Amino acid sequence: MEAAVSRSYWQATGGPVTDRPSLPGDLEVDVAVVGAGYTGLWTAYYLSLAAPSMRIAVVEAEHVGFGASGRNGGWCSALLPMSAPSMQTAMEATVDEVGRVVQLEGIDCDFAKGGTIVFARTPVQAQRAAGDQWLDAEQARARCNAAGLLGATYTPHCAAIHPLRLVRGLAAAVERRGVTIYEHTPAVRIHADRVLTAHGTIRANSVVRATEAYTSRLPGHRRTVAPVYSLMVATPVLPASIWDAIGLRERETFSEHRHLIVYGQRTADDRLVFGGRGAPYHFGSAIRSSFDRDGRVFAMLRETLGELFPILGDVPIEYAWGGPLGIARDWHASVGVTRGVYHAGGYVGDGVGLSNLAGRTLTALITGATSPLLDLPWVGHRSRRWEPEPLRWLGVNAGLRLMSAADAEEARTGRPSRRAALFARLAPH
Structure with a gap:
């Protein structure tokens, strides 16, 4: 058993690795996304479709898919960490939406809808x-x-699915649409109009926090998840x-x-x-x-x-x-805006599908579009903080x-x- 430890099957079979540069210095964009996992990349993807001229930058502390997006069990499911009939219906449609994009973008992630x-x-x-x-x-x-x-x-x-291939394919898809991804660029602090990183400050009209478990490393968020x-x-x-x-x-x-x-x-x-x-x-x-x-x-x-x-x-x-x-x-995923920062997460391990729904919902919130997704009960949900x-x-x-x-x-x-x-x-x- 020990000989296998620290070897990820997804990494071993994830295909070519693209090494992207870090942020070269200060930058101004329309939308800054923190986190190059599923949530951040789905948000960038749908934003780039909704507003092709929008300047979008994604910063990632490590590399694309470093977190749960590249390590999970490979279930793109309609499972939910909370109970709500309208959410269930939306998630069932989300599995097919992921399949549609995978086919449209030519993402080779072994997608097989076997239930x-x-x-x-x-x-x-x-x-x-x-x-x-x-x-x-x-x-x-x-x-x-x-x-x-x-x-x-x-x-x-x-x-x-093969989760790492999905997140890498999604990264390539957003880059084809003009989105820039900066790897090895940890965010130090996140505000509604700027992201302070180890390599410079990104000023933006909108900022998205898409850091899931790593949210706990950000100042003021030790007890968020x-x-x-x-x-x-x-x-x-x-x-x-x-x-x-x-x-x-x-x-x-x-x-x-x-x-x-x-x-x-x-x-x-x-x-x-x-x-x-x-x-x-x-x-x-x-x-x-x-x-x-x-x-x-x-x-x-x-x-x-x-x-x-x-x-x-x-x-x-x-x-x-x-x-x-x-x-x-409260084991309840959420998507919304807090103190001007857009965010989604708390997926309790069901994030492969939920992150796609989050990306489409965040796109509607940021662009001001009318969407039935904004009526779903996880929008604006506030979980209380964990105990000290x-x-x-x-x-x-x-x-x-x-x-x-x-x-x-x-x-x-x-x-x-x-x-x-x-x-x-x-x-x-």
């Missing part, structure tokens, strides 16, 4: 899944033959005999109705990529490259993968990596432990977990 299957492997999980689009055990096995299936839920509103780590592993290319047994013929993404989140997909080159929570939150909302590596979590993911698919036997893990995602205090330390560290990590213990409790008792009910009261979403 999502979520396993129920215990009676408690089956009970929890009631009300969703249900597949009985035989129907579920026809899509994915996970061990111990009692049934599953299924939605067609999800596409498997909690950066929580999600880690992933990838197998070598699996032979046809294993895939004949597992399924996922339409490249369905998959998960389980457990409390501690896990997620996976079959890649275009026939690997299993699998991830989940379980890594600790770090005191003071700290983010470090060393936190991407946690041998205990990698081992847990491989063990869980073996439980789901015993046919994998002793197949090794070839790649293992991770990174932080952003969680608002050490309460934040204690609370977030207690929640992670509760979810892990809840799954063990349900497996042992066969009844819904009291721990999970307690967590729902502590962290409603």
